[in-house]
Amino acid sequence: MLHVITGATGLLGSHLAEQLRAEGQRVRALVRPTSRTDFLDQIGVDKVQGDLGDPEALRRAFDRADVVYHAAAKVGDWGTRQEFLRETQQGTENVVTACQAAGVGRLVHVSSTSAYGHPPADAPLIDENWPLGTKFWVWDDYTRTKIAAERAVWAASAAGLPVSVIRPSWLYGPRDRLSIARIDRSLRSRRVRLIGPGNNLMNTVYAGNVAEACRLAALKDEAVGQAFNITNDGQLTQRRYFELYAAALGHPPPTKHYAFSVAWNGAFVMEAAYRLLGIRRPPFITRYAVWLLGRSTFYSSEKAQKVLGWRSRVGYEEGIPLTVAWYRAQQQP
Secondary structure, three states, X not given: OEEEEEOOOOHHXXXXXXXXXXXXXXXXXXXXXXXXXXXXXXXXXXXXXXXXXXXXHHHHHHOOOOEEEEOOOOOOOOOOHHHHHHHHHHHHHHXXXXXXXXXXXXXXXXXXXXXXXXXXXXXXXXXXOOOOOEOOOOOOHHXXXXXXXXXXXXXXXXXXOOEEEEEEOEEEOOOOXXXXXXXXXXXXXXXXXXXXXXOOEOOEEEHXXXXXXXXXXXXXXXXXXXXXXXXXXXXXXXXXXHHHHHHHHOOOOOXXXXXXXXXXXXXXXXXXXXXXXXXXXXXXXXXXHHHHHHOOOOEXXXXXXXXXXXXXXXXXXXXXXXXXXXXXXXXXX
């Protein structure tokens, strides 16, 4: 089979490419000319240069594809609305159109639990029956464009494109170039505060575990037309999350707290100031980060376990040290 990946130089896409190549599968990646591809080159991935806004590059990338895994998007808690629209919403619409034109056998679309919006704190366990797009806040462009992107995929599904949707939560793992450096800096400077009491359950999942769910969804007929939450590697509290990272990084764990409302309002003030001043780098804390760390909402992966036979193979006690070991290796001269 020919497996094509968008976002293969990113965290999830690289794990997906790694697993497929380890099985001896043919893998092709759509990569931007400016992307680092040394890892993909090492494992023998074919490349087509271009981006999600280039119809000709998409046509060449998807030609004769059995499966397309769409993992590319504007990821993170900071950026302009135009960036999120171009890289997440419009990019997905272009991928859908190219898949339809190429007649691909299956599109596995990587969405997010953010596609549910921001359910209230007293919401029950969130499964795949929860409606998309509830509750937004100002400048919530990541959430809005992830919802719009997934809706475009479901429209294509209704038109006959074989689609499966994976909704992961906050990803971690080797080749994470987004979160681990910020966690390291914050713990080292002792600026981390637990949000609330710190006993809320975290929705965070090892990228390799999500990649395995994508592979299962691509091969199972019963996954067509279905969405699957892939959201955790077991139960992990916010306090334990920082303890594991602190131990692996060699920093003291946080012991002080902020009330959720204090952290939320402080993050809003920082965001407003940074936007007013036109500062492109993210502030120390954003409302999205406060929500990721301190929310009480928990997402169920039971459907993936039942339908896909998915299980989290790498737990937090193993996955977080693996992430830190990779991060430390990148800092070597």
